[in-house]
Amino acid sequence: MSSSQYLTTELRQWITAQLQNGITREALYQAMLSSGWQPDLARQALEEHPSLASEPVLSLPAVAEPVVEPGTVPEPNLGDQRSVLLPDGHRVEVLMTLARPRVVVFGGLLTDEECDAIVTAAGARLARSETVASQKEGSEVNAARTSEGMFFERGESEVVARIEARIAALVNWPLRNGEGLQVLRYRTGAEYQPHYDYFDPRHASSKAILQRGGQRVGTLVMYLNTPTRGGATVFPDVKLDVMAQKGNAVFFSYDRPEPGTLTLHGGAPVMEGEKWVATKWLRQGEFV
Numbered sequence: 001m002s003s004s005q006y007l008t009t010e011l012r013q014w015i016t017a018q019l020q021n022g023i024t025r026e027a028l029y030q031a032m033l034s035s036g037w038q039p040d041l042a043r044q045a046l047e048e049h050p051s052l053a054s055e056p057v058l059s060l061p062a063v064a065e066p067v068v069e070p071g072t073v074p075e076p077n078l079g080d081q082r083s084v085l086l087p088d089g090h091r092v093e094v095l096m097t098l099a100r101p102r103v104v105v106f107g108g109l110l111t112d113e114e115c116d117a118i119v120t121a122a123g124a125r126l127a128r129s130e131t132v133a134s135q136k137e138g139s140e141v142n143a144a145r146t147s148e149g150m151f152f153e154r155g156e157s158e159v160v161a162r163i164e165a166r167i168a169a170l171v172n173w174p175l176r177n178g179e180g181l182q183v184l185r186y187r188t189g190a191e192y193q194p195h196y197d198y199f200d201p202r203h204a205s206s207k208a209i210l211q212r213g214g215q216r217v218g219t220l221v222m223y224l225n226t227p228t229r230g231g232a233t234v235f236p237d238v239k240l241d242v243m244a245q246k247g248n249a250v251f252f253s254y255d256r257p258e259p260g261t262l263t264l265h266g267g268a269p270v271m272e273g274e275k276w277v278a279t280k281w282l283r284q285g286e287f288v
């Protein structure tokens with residue numbers, strides 16, 4: 001494959017922007033591998049970018065492409081008990097972890113500027129949210145979900161691509177297995193009643209959905225603002241409430257499409273102010 005075939009202008013600009021932001025080639029290389037890049041192609045893409053004056057010179061180690069084994073789920077590298085992770089050079093705090101259900105709360109995953117950029121870009125494209133209909137193909141407006149939402153295309157802008165690369169590196173899951181970012185706006189009184197994010201294999205509508213990358217196995221809900229009151233992400237099975245704080249995020253994973261994963265969760269009613277979130281759903285396979 002020639003480099004022009006795999007390296008789009010947008011991706012070139014993204015690599016340049018990352019380097020200008022002080023992200024090292026090493027961190028960028030790791031992020032690209034975590035996103036599913038072949039080591040050779042990632043190395044070549046980086047080598048095509050001329051060195052910036054401020055950049056340290058690094059030799060890139062050969063690292064095997066992450067392989068998604070059947071039955072595995074996204075999971076951050078928390079083994080060595082770090083309180084701060086640097087998935088792409090950006091500082092992400094680990095605030096809380098729970099084993100069952102698997103939940104990790106992150107602080108400062110997004111900067112204020114990134115939150116504001118997503119809210120501005122999404123705001124213009126909001127329509128009343130639809131959820132998957134259980135009986136028929138397609139989707140329908142559902143009273144359990146009174147927010148408004150939209151989807152970004154994967155990698156559709158520099159800020160979206162940057163956030164997606166950070167998430168891929170953070171939870172060790174290929175970027176190509178992620179759905180496009182979804183943004184929801186809840187006005188005062190709006191909520192998302194408790195539900196599971198996996199697709200119920202018994203539902204008629206799931207068949208077509210599952211052909212686009214298999215089951216969902218993980219969710220990352222990122223808070224784009226801080227509601228004045230209410231709007232926590234709640235996990236009723238374990239009575240856990242994660243308060244919405246701008247820039248923070250809650251991650252949870254589920255290795256099978258069953259209530260036994262204890263991943264029942266919802267967005268509690270917003271009691272005062274608005275709530276904006278961006279959700280990244282992660283599939284077992286490549287999301288097409």
Ligand SMILES: O=C(O)CCC(=O)C(=O)O
Nearest residue numbers: 221232233266267277279
């Ligand atoms: O708004 C929240 O806190 C939860 C959102 C959610 O469950 C989802 O987007 O699937």
Ligand SMILES: [Fe+2]
Nearest residue numbers: 195196197265
């Ligand atoms: Fe959900």
